[in-house]
Amino acid sequence: MISAFTGTQVREAEQPLLDSGEGAVLMQRAAHGLAAAVVRELQRRGRRIYGSAVTVLAGKGNNGGDGLFAAAKLASRGMRTTAVLTADAAHPEALAAFLSAGGRAHRLAPENAEELAVLTAGDDAIIDSVLGTGARGGLRGAAAELVSLLQELRPALVVACDIPSGVDADTGEVHWPVLPADVTVTFGGIKAGLLADPGEEYAGRVELVRIGIEHRLPAASLLRLEAPDLTALVPSPGRRDHKYSRGVLGVVAGSERYPGAAVLSVQSASATGAGMVRYLGPGSVARHVLARTPEAVVEEGSPGRVQAWLLGPGIPDPEPGEPDGDEQLRRVRDTLEAARAAGQPVVVDAGALGVLPARCPAHWILTPHAGELAAFLSRRHTARGEAAVTRDDVGSRPLHFARLAATDSGATVLLKGATTLVASPSGAVFSQSEGTPWLATAGSGDVLAGLLGSLAAQYAETAMDDDGPFAALGIAPEDRWAAAAAVAASLHGRAGSRASDGGPLTARALLRELPERWPAWGTGTRSRSVSMTGRDPIRHAAVLLWHIAAPPRAGGGTLSAT
Ligand SMILES: NC(=O)C1=CN([C@@H]2O[C@H](COP(=O)(O)OP(=O)(O)OC[C@H]3O[C@@H](n4cnc5c(N)ncnc54)[C@H](O)[C@@H]3O)[C@@H](O)[C@H]2O)[C@@H](O)CC1
Numbered sequence: 001m002i003s004a005f006t007g008t009q010v011r012e013a014e015q016p017l018l019d020s021g022e023g024a025v026l027m028q029r030a031a032h033g034l035a036a037a038v039v040r041e042l043q044r045r046g047r048r049i050y051g052s053a054v055t056v057l058a059g060k061g062n063n064g065g066d067g068l069f070a071a072a073k074l075a076s077r078g079m080r081t082t083a084v085l086t087a088d089a090a091h092p093e094a095l096a097a098f099l100s101a102g103g104r105a106h107r108l109a110p111e112n113a114e115e116l117a118v119l120t121a122g123d124d125a126i127i128d129s130v131l132g133t134g135a136r137g138g139l140r141g142a143a144a145e146l147v148s149l150l151q152e153l154r155p156a157l158v159v160a161c162d163i164p165s166g167v168d169a170d171t172g173e174v175h176w177p178v179l180p181a182d183v184t185v186t187f188g189g190i191k192a193g194l195l196a197d198p199g200e201e202y203a204g205r206v207e208l209v210r211i212g213i214e215h216r217l218p219a220a221s222l223l224r225l226e227a228p229d230l231t232a233l234v235p236s237p238g239r240r241d242h243k244y245s246r247g248v249l250g251v252v253a254g255s256e257r258y259p260g261a262a263v264l265s266v267q268s269a270s271a272t273g274a275g276m277v278r279y280l281g282p283g284s285v286a287r288h289v290l291a292r293t294p295e296a297v298v299e300e301g302s303p304g305r306v307q308a309w310l311l312g313p314g315i316p317d318p319e320p321g322e323p324d325g326d327e328q329l330r331r332v333r334d335t336l337e338a339a340r341a342a343g344q345p346v347v348v349d350a351g352a353l354g355v356l357p358a359r360c361p362a363h364w365i366l367t368p369h370a371g372e373l374a375a376f377l378s379r380r381h382t383a384r385g386e387a388a389v390t391r392d393d394v395g396s397r398p399l400h401f402a403r404l405a406a407t408d409s410g411a412t413v414l415l416k417g418a419t420t421l422v423a424s425p426s427g428a429v430f431s432q433s434e435g436t437p438w439l440a441t442a443g444s445g446d447v448l449a450g451l452l453g454s455l456a457a458q459y460a461e462t463a464m465d466d467d468g469p470f471a472a473l474g475i476a477p478e479d480r481w482a483a484a485a486a487v488a489a490s491l492h493g494r495a496g497s498r499a500s501d502g503g504p505l506t507a508r509a510l511l512r513e514l515p516e517r518w519p520a521w522g523t524g525t526r527s528r529s530v531s532m533t534g535r536d537p538i539r540h541a542a543v544l545l546w547h548i549a550a551p552p553r554a555g556g557g558t559l560s561a562t
Pocket residue numbers: 014018023024026027030059060061062063064066130131132133134135136137138139140161162163187211
């Protein structure tokens with residue numbers, strides 16, 4: 001699992017060492033890691049180190065100090081080094097070290113910004129050390145102009161020091177302009193803003209350099225599941241399990257207008273391990289569902305026992321002033337009441353988001369995209385006389401609004417996007433980013449909803465217990481449903497990347513990829529390996545053994561009929 005921290009958390013962890021006079025040592029470690037990353041990246045690209053040119057854009061704080069010390073180290077390896085000092089001052093010791101290593105320094109001013117941009121853009125590498133965790137707001141004045149020009153000139157390699165300047169280390173909010181990095185070398189702890197959009201988009205590959213403060217860090221502000229976590233968390237049946245004990249999912253989805261969402265979500269749930277799927281909806285939709293998933297059970301009256309519910313895919317939003325006008329929405333409301341009384345987990349998607357009560361339990365998982373989250377929050381805010389929230393607001397501050405929705409409603413909130421964020425009402429957040437933009441295709445969210453519903457049904461009985469797999473990974477009880485949703489987001493993203501293979505994909509192709517790759521999600525997808533905490537090796541071994549013992553599936557096959 002990858003842990004990420006706010007800038008404040010990292011600074012607080014550093015403080016005792018700064019107080020005891022070890023700041024210079026920390027900075028040397030950071031600079032050493034930064035210089036090594038530049039060398040590695042140039043070598044990866046087949047560039048010689050000796051004689052290549054690197055420019056450091058250095059601000060006046062410690063971030064600039066890191067960059068100047070790193071450039072001094074690169075100068076001593078024979079690189080041609082230039083510093084562009086973006087402020088009226090620079091870290092004095094670092095600048096002295098840089099100059100005595102043979103570096104040349106220019107002071108940036110409005111008059112020379114264009115000339116320096118052209119000079120710098122042709123270099124083999126640029127180090128962005130203008131602003132770090134001490135930034136307030138973004139680049140201004142000549143520094144903003146220089147970076148805007150550099151953006152257009154597309155430098156060969158940009159390595160950001162700690163965080164791309166202009167990205168908020170705590171939230172991932174972006175103050176433009178920002179120079180997009182190929183690599184961000186971050187110190188002491190990964191900054192949360194590197195794993196949340198829009199900041200993540202500017203960070204490139206993230207590398208963590210340990211500087212000796214790691215054991216002082218508090219609980220992470222943001223977590224990301226990795227392949228070994230999925231291995232531990234994806235459910236697999238015990239030898240004596242039967243279809244009811246494996247988890248039964250009830251689905252209220254689809255409408256005359258959008259029958260496909262019911263088809264896809266039921267098929268997805270059925271293909272991803274639920275022991276049984278019970279479908280509730282209009283007869284015409286049920287016929288489509290059965291045509292694709294004959295193993296689903298269509299319920300006409302009150303359904304048999306279920307462990308969890310999926311409500312809402314393909315159900316239109318409630319009409320203003322007439323929330324109960326629609327037959328499916330009435331079912332959703334009734335089911336929500338029954339599920340609350342029974343303590344059942346519920347996945348709430350699309351139209352069902354419009355009929356939620358003011359307070360929900362944490363085992364209800366909402367799955368909005370940015371537009372749906374904006375509408376959800378706006379309904380609540382305007383009812384209290386507060387300002388509405390737009391889709392753009394959510395797009396520029398997704399971490400803030402996902403957290404707000406979770407704390408305000410009490411539910412777990414999975415906000416879909418390029419990076420999917422899952423906020424627990426406790427404030428903890430998971431961030432998963434294994435997908436591909438090709439996943440932005442109609443029906444892809446319905447597949448996610450079915451997958452998450454299926455997992456919720458399988459997790460409902462015992463997985464959240466203190467001797468279950470989430471506890472074994474050190475996940476706090478109040479954050480386990482958020483982790484469950486993160487498992488779904490991760491599997492969905494990985495399946496999407498495989499189904500796409502760099503090209504367009506359909507929701508049907510995504511469906512085929514999910515179960516086929518069930519045992520092998522961990523391999524071959526982009527993952528940022530940093531640190532793993534508290535994995536239970538015994539359970540891990542047991543799961544692996546099950547996968548080894550399971551017969552290989554036929555190529556392209558799914559567990560359900562297609
Ligand atoms: N504290 C430490 O000992 C360590 C800190 N490290 C580095 O230090 C950085 C944090 O250093 P600082 O606290 O000096 O913070 P910064 O280097 O981010 O810069 C803060 C300085 O920039 C100014 N400033 C803030 N916002 C600005 C803006 N929008 N435009 C222009 N100037 C602005 C401030 O007035 C302040 O002088 C980290 O990101 C990391 O790179 C590392 O060297 C590891 C050890």
